[in-house]
Amino acid sequence: MITAQSDNSFVPAASNIDGAEFPKISDDLRVWLQIKAPSAARVQVAGALLPSPDPVDLERDAEGNWTMITPPVVPGFHYYWFLVDGVRMNDPGCDTYHGWARPTSGIEIPTGDEDFYMPKNVPHGDVREHWYYSDITGKWRRAFVYTPAEYETSPDKEYPILYLLHGSGENERGWSLQGHMGFIMDNLIAARKATPMVVVMDNGYAVAKDPAAYPQSTSRSNRSSVLADVYLKEIIPEMESFYRIAPGKENRAMAGLSMGGGQTAFIGFNNPGLFSSLGFFSGGGVAADAFNDPSAYGGLFSDAASVNNKFDVLWFGAGTDEPSFAERNAYIKKEFEKAGIKGTFYESQGTAHEWHTWRRCLHEFTQLLFKKGTK
């Protein structure tokens, strides 16, 4: 089975920790996994590296190394882990990322000549770790905040702001670490394709210190009224006082991926006076509610002219390799057209429910933001 030894095209993944030989990736994007476990009776791999969600067996060699070579993997970022005699563990060759609600191995599968998310010789903004106390949750919270390079040298300038939400099981580091959002924004701003903006990446989970105040809310939900309150009463005031942010709805946008897309709809459509633009990256489910339930969002969607007036950009993206999300966007598109609501719809060719789809979404969406009146 293991013919890779004779295939010179396998090289260590770019995402490996320093000095790790495995995992390796071939020219045609097969992944060669290997872990030493001489005493194990069974070693499997699971996660999002393989087409099936079921664990797949590795094969043991005489030295106790367990090996497999996957079929070609969809380009982008994929979480995975090993099961060694049933015990879940990360690949020692990888860094860990907060996914699946714990530290989890991840691998970057090359995206060919697509380099919009890679560091280039352009001015670089900073991604700042920012701590603040949340009365609603009774805890210190951590946000990551991108400030563009020119923020440092323009002390009198105020910037528009994008609130950018992660997915289920991830945390506030996801967009900068897995998503490479800083490099995406640096490159767009340097090319004058995006308006220089501040981007806030906070945590998508919030448990109330006083649960009785939020009887309907659960922490892990697209419709968390605790999280909505944390945004309205804590995150937005904190960010827009600490950083130099231009006032008003026209300078404020929100977007999120997967669960974060649902949260964007819940917070954004329930507070239509707050954000001028909303983005849904593989996560328009809660937005689709508007057409199933006419009373949703205070009946907002029953008046197309009012929706078109309230929002500059309503943006929906998904990968072609995540059919259920692509189909939901197609449904929303049809309903938008029927109702006469303006929306932007984007398909990421050949990508799945993973970070490369969302990198592309961010790259497309942010080029449309905060441009009203500037054209």
Place this chain on the structure above:
Amino acid sequence: MITAQSDNSFVPAASNIDGAEFPKISDDLRVWLQIKAPSAARVQVAGALLPSPDPVDLERDAEGNWTMITPPVVPGFHYYWFLVDGVRMNDPGCDTYHGWARPTSGIEIPTGDEDFYMPKNVPHGDVREHWYYSDITGKWRRAFVYTPAEYETSPDKEYPILYLLHGSGENERGWSLQGHMGFIMDNLIAARKATPMVVVMDNGYAVAKDPAAYPQSTSRSNRSSVLADVYLKEIIPEMESFYRIAPGKENRAMAGLSMGGGQTAFIGFNNPGLFSSLGFFSGGGVAADAFNDPSAYGGLFSDAASVNNKFDVLWFGAGTDEPSFAERNAYIKKEFEKAGIKGTFYESQGTAHEWHTWRRCLHEFTQLLFKKGTK
């Protein structure tokens, strides 16, 4: 053996990931470890959680949970991992930290009423992820940079700068994540005990793109001339142009822990015109060379008056539970006294070769910095 079930004082460690029951810590700082591995024949724990560096066996219960309760653990931050039938894996209840040159489990053992490193209701600075290209290594490098809270609202003010180095097997995230340096500085600055300063935490490893240019240097070394050049030609110019830094040696300091202390001596004593103050946290080895080899650092230490004139603060700290480091500092102290060189020596009571020693060192050292002429 397992009597912990009847001991109500065991609670999940503060450093556990959200919702994880284990590891737990008792009032008297014993740690209760547990991992489910029904098929395993042997499960051990290793790392820095136990007094001995040798792996210690856990005990299996009827459900396949492997358990142990450690003796009371020294307060502070400790790396550890499991060996499941000999395969190294992290504790699924913990976050991972870059230590031992890979993602590694870590646990916070409470430090009683000592809270100088905890977040408080004071203005908080940001810790910024800053990327720049390094010609010497041919790679993009990432630094973390602390800017104090007032940096945001004082656009005309320039700040002194401290370069702060991590230890062997760690990386540029260590000081902010394991070390809590941001909270330490926030609290000191709010109490007016430390001068507001920018703190740069870069990576302590550097491999030259052109190794022939650095024939004597290895990447993993206290005496890396590649790293020294990266500091002199890349890190310092990058930081002192991107951020608002007050010019001159009197506004520049360097400190490091363990390996980073050796690097601080190598870079700082070989370039005595560059830094006004140097700090060695459990890492004065390379500094001790000055007394073993009179030609070290261009003979700098042969002239006590010159050393005293060149440096405002030469600072050495170590924990009382790391005897070899404490003894080396005692040796340096004796030699300093003999030679008439001014130094500050600090013992961290009851702590070992781990982050709580270094948190305390940072807390003490930074209170002495950048105060010449202000008293």
